[in-house]
Amino acid sequence: MKRFYYITFTLLCIAVLSWVLPWLVSLCFPQSDRDPFVGFSPVNDKFIVSLATETGEPGKVEYKIWDVDPVTGETTTTYTTEERDSLLPEIYANQLASKGLMPDSLNGVEMTMHNIRRNRWMFNSQPRNLNRTVPHLYPLMESMPKRFDLENPTVALYLPGEVQVIDMGTNSIDTLKTRRFAKMFADRGFVFPAKEASANVTVRKAYDNGYLLIDANNDLYHLKMQANRPSMARIDHPADITPAHVFVLENADRALYGIVTTLEGRTFVIARDDYYSLIELPGVVFNPETDRMTIIKNLFSWVIKVNDGDKSTWTALSSDDLSLIGTYSYEYPANTLDIIEPWIFPFTTSFTTGNDYHVYPRIADFSWRAVFLNIVLALILAVVLKRRESKCVWPKLIVTVIFGIFAFIPLILKLK
Amino acid sequence: MYSAIILKEWLKTRRVFFLGLILSLLIAAYAILTMNSVIKTFGVVSIWLNMLLKDASMVDVVTYLPLAIGVALGVAQMAPEMSHKRLKLTLHLPYPNMKLIALMLSTGIIEIFVISVIQMAVIAVYDLTIMHPYLVGRVMLTMLPWYLAGFLGYMFTAAICLEGTWRMRILLALPSIAILMTLFMQSGVMAAYNRMLLIIILLIIWVAVLSFGSIIRFKEGLQD
Numbered sequence: 001m002k003r004f005y006y007i008t009f010t011l012l013c014i015a016v017l018s019w020v021l022p023w024l025v026s027l028c029f030p031q032s033d034r035d036p037f038v039g040f041s042p043v044n045d046k047f048i049v050s051l052a053t054e055t056g057e058p059g060k061v062e063y064k065i066w067d068v069d070p071v072t073g074e075t076t077t078t079y080t081t082e083e084r085d086s087l088l089p090e091i092y093a094n095q096l097a098s099k100g101l102m103p104d105s106l107n108g109v110e111m112t113m114h115n116i117r118r119n120r121w122m123f124n125s126q127p128r129n130l131n132r133t134v135p136h137l138y139p140l141m142e143s144m145p146k147r148f149d150l151e152n153p154t155v156a157l158y159l160p161g162e163v164q165v166i167d168m169g170t171n172s173i174d175t176l177k178t179r180r181f182a183k184m185f186a187d188r189g190f191v192f193p194a195k196e197a198s199a200n201v202t203v204r205k206a207y208d209n210g211y212l213l214i215d216a217n218n219d220l221y222h223l224k225m226q227a228n229r230p231s232m233a234r235i236d237h238p239a240d241i242t243p244a245h246v247f248v249l250e251n252a253d254r255a256l257y258g259i260v261t262t263l264e265g266r267t268f269v270i271a272r273d274d275y276y277s278l279i280e281l282p283g284v285v286f287n288p289e290t291d292r293m294t295i296i297k298n299l300f301s302w303v304i305k306v307n308d309g310d311k312s313t314w315t316a317l318s319s320d321d322l323s324l325i326g327t328y329s330y331e332y333p334a335n336t337l338d339i340i341e342p343w344i345f346p347f348t349t350s351f352t353t354g355n356d357y358h359v360y361p362r363i364a365d366f367s368w369r370a371v372f373l374n375i376v377l378a379l380i381l382a383v384v385l386k387r388r389e390s391k392c393v394w395p396k397l398i399v400t401v402i403f404g405i406f407a408f409i410p411l412i413l414k415l416k
Numbered sequence: 417m418y419s420a421i422i423l424k425e426w427l428k429t430r431r432v433f434f435l436g437l438i439l440s441l442l443i444a445a446y447a448i449l450t451m452n453s454v455i456k457t458f459g460v461v462s463i464w465l466n467m468l469l470k471d472a473s474m475v476d477v478v479t480y481l482p483l484a485i486g487v488a489l490g491v492a493q494m495a496p497e498m499s500h501k502r503l504k505l506t507l508h509l510p511y512p513n514m515k516l517i518a519l520m521l522s523t524g525i526i527e528i529f530v531i532s533v534i535q536m537a538v539i540a541v542y543d544l545t546i547m548h549p550y551l552v553g554r555v556m557l558t559m560l561p562w563y564l565a566g567f568l569g570y571m572f573t574a575a576i577c578l579e580g581t582w583r584m585r586i587l588l589a590l591p592s593i594a595i596l597m598t599l600f601m602q603s604g605v606m607a608a609y610n611r612m613l614l615i616i617i618l619l620i621i622w623v624a625v626l627s628f629g630s631i632i633r634f635k636e637g638l639q640d
Contacts, residue, residue: 001514002636005629008622009588016591019598133607135468137550154461156468158550166548168464201469351598351612359598360611413587 013410014403015349018363021405022341022348029337034061035307036330040316041087042106042300046070047314047328048079048087070316070326090116090298109299116299119319121251123259123295125288130245131356136194137166139201143208144226150203155225157181157211159194177228184230191216198246198258205250212246212258212270220246222257222276235276241266245288251297261288269322282324283315290355301325309355342367346374346404374404381411417511418519425493425523432492433527436485440535447475448542460546467551471606473558475539479600482566485531489524490573498577503634517578517631521624524570532563554607561609564616565599568623572596575626580639588626595619 036051047068052061065079067087085092089103093116096102103111139153155174158164163185165177195214210224210231220235220243237243242263249256249269257270260278267286268278284304286293292307302317311332316325341348348365352358378400385393399407451474454463466472497503507513536556543552572592579585599609599616609616 001625001628002632004625005632008625008629009591012591012595012623016594020594132605133554133610135551135554135606137464137468137548139465139468152461152465156464156548158548168461168547169459171460171546171548201465357605357608358611359608360615410587 010399010407010410014406015361017406017409018345018347018349018403019351019361022345022350022365025341025344026337029335029340031335031337035312038303038305038314038328038330039088039091039296040070040301040303040325041067043087043089045325047316047326048084049328049330050081050084068328070328073328090120090300091296107300111299118252119297119299121249121253121295121297123247123249123293123297125247125259125293127289127292127355128357130288131358133358136160138197138199138211139168140165140225141199141201141208141210142226142228143210143224143231150205150208152203153201157197159192159197161192177230181230184232188221188232188234189219190221190232191219196246198248200248200250206252207250207254209248209250209257212248212260214243214246218242220260220270222270233276235270235278237268237278240264241268247288261286279322281315281317281322283317283327285313341365342369344370344373344405346370346402346406370404371401374401377405377408381408384412417509421509421511421516421519422523425520428496429489429493429524429527432485432488433531436488436527436531437534440481440485440531441538443478443481444535444538447477447539450474450477451542451546455546464547464551467547467554467606471604473555473606475555475559476604478535478539478559479562481535482528482532482563483569483596483600486528486566486569487573489527490570490577493520493524494574494577498580501639503578503631507631507635513631513635514628517628521571521574521627524574525567528566528570532566536563557607557610557613560613561599561616564613564620565596567620568599568616569596571620571623571627575623575630578627578630578634580630580634582640584630584633584638 034052036049038050039048040046041048044067047070048065049068050063050065053064055062063081065081065084066075067077067079068075079087085095086101089096089106089111093102093113097113105111109115136159138157138159140155140157141153142151145151154167154169155177156166156168158166163178163182165174165181166172167174190213193216195216195218197211197213199211200209208224210222213221213223215221220237222233222235224231237260243260244263245261247259249258255272257272257276260268260270262268265285265287267281267284269281271277271279281302281304284306286306290308294305296303296305297319300319302319302322304315304317306313306315311329313327313329315327317323318325342365345365346367347363349361349363351361353362378397381400382393382397385396390396396407396411400411451463454474463474466474497506506516509516536559539559540552540556543555572588572595576585576588576592579588
C-alpha cells in the first residue's frame with residue numbers, strides 16, 4: 001500500500017505538472033500573432049494585404065500594406081493606408097465618402113452607399129460553436145410575425161425520434177402545432193433523428209430564414225414557421241456529397257439560404273434562385289470542426305478566409321458567378337514558445353482548446369527533443385538518489401527519462 | 417464496533433453536516449428565487465432562451481458550495497484525529513485499520529452524498545415545473561462536476577489531515593488545489609464537463625489511496 005501511495009502521489013504530480021508547467025511557460029512567452037487583413041481590390045484585381053506590426057512603442061502599430069497577384073502570387077507594390085482605402089472602396093466606403101473620394105461608379109457599377117450596403121455581408125464560423133454539447137431543443141421563431149418586427153420565439157422544437165413542439169411559456173406540448181409539424185416532417189420524408197439543425201435565433205436581424213436541418217439520411221431540409229404553420233422544403237443535393245454541417249444566412253440581399261459543408265471537404269451555398277440550388281465555392285477547403293472561416297462579400301467579390309491554426313488562406317471569388325479568382329496564404333511565423341517548448345516538455349496536458357467548449361484532459365505536443373533534457377535530469381536524479389542511498393533507483397530513473405521534468409520534480413523531493 | 421465507529425464519525429461531523437445541509441437548502445432557495453424574479457420580470461421564456469442560446473445554467477450560485485462542504489466535512493472529521501495524536505487511539509481499536517479508515521471515509525462520503533442529492537432534488541423539482549426535462553437534465557449535468565468536486569475535495573482534505581508531516585501535507589495540498597481548480601476554472605459553458613465525469617469519479621476512488629497511505633506513514637512514525 002505504501003508503494004502504491006508513492007506511485008499515486010508521483011502520478012498525480014506528473015499529471016498536474018504536465019498541465020501547470022507548460023501553462024506557466026506560455027505566460028512567460030505570450031503569443032502575439034497578428035493576422036493580416038486581406039481584401040480583393042476591384043480596382044487593380046489583386047489581393048491587398050494589410051499587416052499591423054509593432055513600432056516598439058507600447059500600444060502603437062504601423063501598417064505594412066502590399067498587393068499580391070491572385071494568379072502568380074507576386075508582390076509588385078507597397079501602399080500607404082490612404083492608397084489602400086482607394087483600392088478597397090467597398091470596405092473603406094465610409095472613409096472615402098467622408099473625404100469625398102468615393103468614385104461614382106466602378107467597373108460599371110453604381111457606387112452608392114445604399115448599393116454597397118445592400119450587397120455587403122459577412123459570415124463567421126468558429127469550431128467552438130459546433131464542438132460543444134449542443135442542446136437538442138430548438139427555439140423556433142415566427143418568420144411571418146403579425147406585426148412587422150421579429151419577436152422572440154415562444155415555442156421550441158424537440159426532435160428526439162419524433163416531432164414535439166413545446167410551448168416554452170407553459171412548459172407543455174403544443175398539440176396542434178405538434179400535429180401540424182409532425183405531418184409536415186412525414187410528408188417531406190424527414191428521417192429521425194436530426195443530425196444537425198442551424199438557425200440564428202435573434203430578433204436583431206431583418207428577417208428570419210428559420211432552420212436548415214440534416215436528417216439521419218444526410219438529406220437537407222429547410223424549415224420555417226409562418227403564421228404558426230410549418231413550411232418545409234427538402235433540398236436536393238448531388239449524390240456524391242454528404243452534408244456534414246449547415247449554417248443559416250440572413251443577409252440583406254436575401255440571395256442565399258445558407259452554407260453547407262460536406263464530409264468530402266467541399267463547401268456549398270444554398271441559393272434562392274432555381275428553388276434551393278446548391279452552388280459550390282471553388283477552391284475553398286474548409287472543415288468547420290477544426291477551421292475558422294470568415295466570408296466578406298461585397299459588390300465585386302467574395303473573400304473567404306479559412307484559418308486552420310497554422311496558416312490562413314484567402315480565396316477570392318467573383319460575386320457575379322462565384323468563379324475562382326485566386327488564393328493567398330499566410331503562414332504564421334514560429335514564436336519563441338513553439339521553439340522552446342519541445343526541448344523542455346516531452347508532452348503537454350491541457351483541458352481546453354480554442355476549438356471547442358469541452359473540458360477533458362488532452363495529452364498532446366509529444367516531443368522526442370525533450371529526451372536530451374530528460375536524460376540530464378535522470379543523471380542528476382541518479383547522483384542525488386545515490387547520495388541518499390534510496391531504494392528503487394532504476395524505476396525512478398526510467399520514469400524520469402520518459403516523463404522528464406514532470407517526474408523529476410516529485411522524485412527529487414525527499415519523500416519520507 | 418461497526419456501529420460504534422459510525423456513531424463516532426457522526427458525532428464529529430453532525431454539526432458540519434447540518435450546517436452544510438441548511439446552507440445548501442438556502443442556496444437552492446436563493447437560486448429558485450432568482451429564477452422566479454427573472455420569470456416575473458421577463459417571463460419564463462427568457463429562462464429557456466438564456467439556457468438554450470446563452471448557456472446560462474441559472475444556478476451558478478451553487479458552484480463552490482459542494483467543495484466548501486466537502487472540505488469542511490473532511491476537516492471536521494479528520495482534524496480531531498490528528499490533534500493530540502488521537503489517531504493513535506483510533507488505530508488501536510479492535511477493528512482492522514484499513515477497514516476502519518474505509519468506514520470513516522464512507523461516512524463522510526455518504527453525508528456529502530445526502531446533502532448533494534437533497535440540493536439537486538430541490539433544484540430539479542423546481543426546474544421541472546418551468547422547463548422541459550431535457551433542459552433540467554442539462555442543468556443537472558452542469559452541476560454534477562461541482563458536486564463531484566465536493567467528494568474530491570473531501571478525499572484530498574482527509575488525506576492531508578491524516579498525513580503526519582507538514583512537509584508531505586504541503587506536497588499533497590499543491591496537486592490537490594491544482595486538480596480542484598480544473599473542475600471550476602476551465603469553462604462556464606453548460607454541460608462542458610460531460611466527457612470528464614467518469615474521469616472525475618475514477619479520480620475520487622483513486623485519491624482514496626492517499627488517505628490509506630497517510631495512515632501507513634503515520635503508523636511508521638512519520639509525524640512532526
